[in-house]
Amino acid sequence: MNLLRDTGPSGPELVSGLVERLRAYRGPPVTIMEVCGTHTVAAARMGLRGLLPEGVRLLSGPGCPVCVTPVDLFDQALHLVREAGVILATYGDAVRVVYSALDALALAERNPDREVVFLGLGFETTAPTVAAALLRARRDEVRNFSVLSAHKAILPAMEALLQDPEVRIGAFLCPGHASMVLGAKAYEPLAERYGIPCCVAGFEPVDVLAGVLRLLGQVQGGEARVENAYPRAVSAAGNRTAQEALDRVFQRAPARWRGLGEIDGSGYDLRPAFAPWDARRRFLQGVRFEGREPAGCRCAEVLRGRIEPAECPLFARACTPQRPVGACMVSSEGACGAHYRYRRRADG
Amino acid sequence: MCVAVPGEIVRLADDGTAEVDFGGVRRVVSTALLPEVQPGDFVIVHAGFALHRVDPDEARQTRELFRQVLDESPS
Numbered sequence: 001m002n003l004l005r006d007t008g009p010s011g012p013e014l015v016s017g018l019v020e021r022l023r024a025y026r027g028p029p030v031t032i033m034e035v036c037g038t039h040t041v042a043a044a045r046m047g048l049r050g051l052l053p054e055g056v057r058l059l060s061g062p063g064c065p066v067c068v069t070p071v072d073l074f075d076q077a078l079h080l081v082r083e084a085g086v087i088l089a090t091y092g093d094a095v096r097v098v099y100s101a102l103d104a105l106a107l108a109e110r111n112p113d114r115e116v117v118f119l120g121l122g123f124e125t126t127a128p129t130v131a132a133a134l135l136r137a138r139r140d141e142v143r144n145f146s147v148l149s150a151h152k153a154i155l156p157a158m159e160a161l162l163q164d165p166e167v168r169i170g171a172f173l174c175p176g177h178a179s180m181v182l183g184a185k186a187y188e189p190l191a192e193r194y195g196i197p198c199c200v201a202g203f204e205p206v207d208v209l210a211g212v213l214r215l216l217g218q219v220q221g222g223e224a225r226v227e228n229a230y231p232r233a234v235s236a237a238g239n240r241t242a243q244e245a246l247d248r249v250f251q252r253a254p255a256r257w258r259g260l261g262e263i264d265g266s267g268y269d270l271r272p273a274f275a276p277w278d279a280r281r282r283f284l285q286g287v288r289f290e291g292r293e294p295a296g297c298r299c300a301e302v303l304r305g306r307i308e309p310a311e312c313p314l315f316a317r318a319c320t321p322q323r324p325v326g327a328c329m330v331s332s333e334g335a336c337g338a339h340y341r342y343r344r345r346a347d348g
Numbered sequence: 349m350c351v352a353v354p355g356e357i358v359r360l361a362d363d364g365t366a367e368v369d370f371g372g373v374r375r376v377v378s379t380a381l382l383p384e385v386q387p388g389d390f391v392i393v394h395a396g397f398a399l400h401r402v403d404p405d406e407a408r409q410t411r412e413l414f415r416q417v418l419d420e421s422p423s
């Protein structure tokens with residue numbers, strides 16, 4: 001069988017069938033939140049908001065790794081480059097671009113007289129890959145490699161949002177690939193404790209549509225359980241090897257999120273056994289950073305789903321992808337950036 | 349940004365990496381987080397690591413699921 005063809009459900013009939021179903025929804029009004037940067041982009045690109053029936057809202061939550069990282073982390077990273085003279089490696093467009101944490105480790109091995117620091121951003125999808133690189137660094141005794149971890153756990157953030165009286169979320173569209181590691185079962189305590197419908201969804205338009213439809217089905221039926229609309233990538237139990245790697249290398253610690261403040265147990269800090277590879281312990285002891293947010297930027301409210309990007313007075317005026325004011329516009333996965341790029345389609 | 353297209357394991361190397369074919373484009377990825385993979389398996393790769401083996405049954409389930417969503421979603 002050709003899995004590439006057979007797993008990528010597509011076809012205009014399927015999409016139009018799903019859209020028709022969506023339009024036919026007559027249940028109670030509900031706000032659905034997605035917490036995954038890739039969902040933010042997929043929904044904006046397909047103009048999903050324009051397809052939603054009346055009373056149904058889709059908000060972007062804290063799913064963009066760069067957006068939720070407080071400003072002072074980037075100050076710390078700059079400090080490492082300027083004051084400690086390290087080679088900083090990370091994904092995206094900061095300093096030395098690498099495809100994988102292992103590439104950063106290889107960079108260290110090729111430059112034994114330099115310190116290489118990998119800036120670790122992201123949720124449970126990327127954190128285990130960094131854990132694997134650290135396990136390798138320890139095994140091979142690579143001493144000039146370290147990680148500045150800003151890795152975060154998505155579940156405590158989702159729970160914090162449910163506890164916030166100003167935020168009203170009726171259902172969660174759960175991230176496709178963080179769930180690949182965590183497993184769909186990981187959301188069961190949330191669904192049970194808070195009576196909130198959850199559905200894991202993939203990134204194709206049909207995947208997102210199917211996920212939203214599943215959630216609306218639950219809302220209409222007054223149910224709150226975990227559904228998995230992405231079984232080709234997400235199992236109930238997740239990837240155990242990745243979970244073990246995470247647990248061997250990292251421990252949970254309080255972490256600060258832009259917009260959400262400090263959340264208990266939401267950060268992945270390196271365990272003491274990995275102190276020799278912990279850039280924070282090695283280079284940043286006693287160094288303090290202010291980390292001021294840009295004036296007028298309302299990223300904090302966007303990340304909590306309190307306002308939509310277009311409700312920020314700077315959106316598309318002072319703040320555009322060419323001249324971004326806040327992180328939500330800088331990052332390609334940020335809600336403001338995604339809304340800006342696809343706004344005509346979403347409006348029409 | 350997550351890439352959702354599965355690639356096919358072409359060859360395993362003994363240093364814990366595998367060559368993966370993404371519809372003609374080949375990449376070397378780490379199998380450290382998915383040690384059980386075999387040539388011929390389809391995997392989802394993130395940040396240079398294979399993270400999930402796509403089970404052919406699960407792939408079939410996806411089709412089934414879409415049929416279900418169409419049949420029984422709210423209206």
Ligand code: SF4
Binds near residue numbers: 319326
């Ligand atoms: S539009 Fe710009 S200034 Fe406004 S919240 Fe978004 S990133 Fe911040």
